[in-house]
Amino acid sequence: MGSRKTFTITFASPRENLQETPTTLPTSEPETPQVSYTVQSSDMPTLNPRPYSCKYIAVVYAAGKFVTAGTLYWRMKKNGSSVRTGSSSISANNYYTVNAFFFDVDVGDVLEIALWSDQTDSDWDYDAIFVYVTRFQPFNLHSPRKVILAQIRMYNENATYPTLTQGNPSKWISYYPFEWCNEKIDNYVGLWSITGDVSINFWSPSETRGLWCIKYHGDLSRQNDAIIRTDSTYRPKYWSNYIRMTTICRPLRVE
């Protein structure tokens, strides 16, 4: 049995950009996407100590306004390749926010969103990026014999992330931000409530999904996908949730 460790996560502040004067959206796809972020080390969450493995999700926001009712078209690109395209109906005088979830990102990845409209008086004036953790695997499960986890405790902080300086957050699937996973079904065995605190004596986590992973917010659902949210009074319209998880456990080698 190895030593018991407490794994904590600290998120970086979102990077945001608000234009003084909104930029008019083109009526055909722009050659160069308007929103472009190269993931920096300062965007990445700090994990202490480092777990054996985990993956990162980056949510990139792009927001603006439609004066005339119309259709917003968008494309997500990762390192120059298209990963998702789509459209959304926007009512007259409504703000829109593209919430684009890029799965499995790392420092140096270039994440882009292209926007265009079927109307000539639509604009874009805000963008941001925030990175968080999923598929948390605290220990190597084969070192070299099979390893399971013991004396596990998982709990999330009673605060939501991210917080942007603009707009208003709402809670995403407020009762189920996390799933915790086991090796048998390689799927969830439990859903995490708003703020939860679970203790388990022994656990054999999923090889692919780790001890826990994000449920809707860009991993098990919304992986490399975007959701367009609208509001008549503000942008960005985004989700904020209880995603800062502390994990305490020790490895147990199975002979």
Next chain:
Amino acid sequence: MRLTIVLEFKRDLSGSEIAKLDAELRKRIPELVGWSYSSLTGELTLDFGDAEDLSLLRRVEEWVAKAEGRKRRFEIIGVEKEWEE
């Protein structure tokens, strides 16, 4: 309600193809709020906003069945409803 279908082809769409697909989808399903398509997985997700009308689902199923009749393979892989506080 969001409905996800897997399309047989997995290729990138140009801007004009996106506009064409958008027009086609909205003609067939006027209640559509938005959609997204992944060239990585072939998934086409149809977004009906807050609508929970099951007749919508039946109509999409009929559309899928007709498409299958034209030798184009579609598979409905999931319907989900989300909510928030």
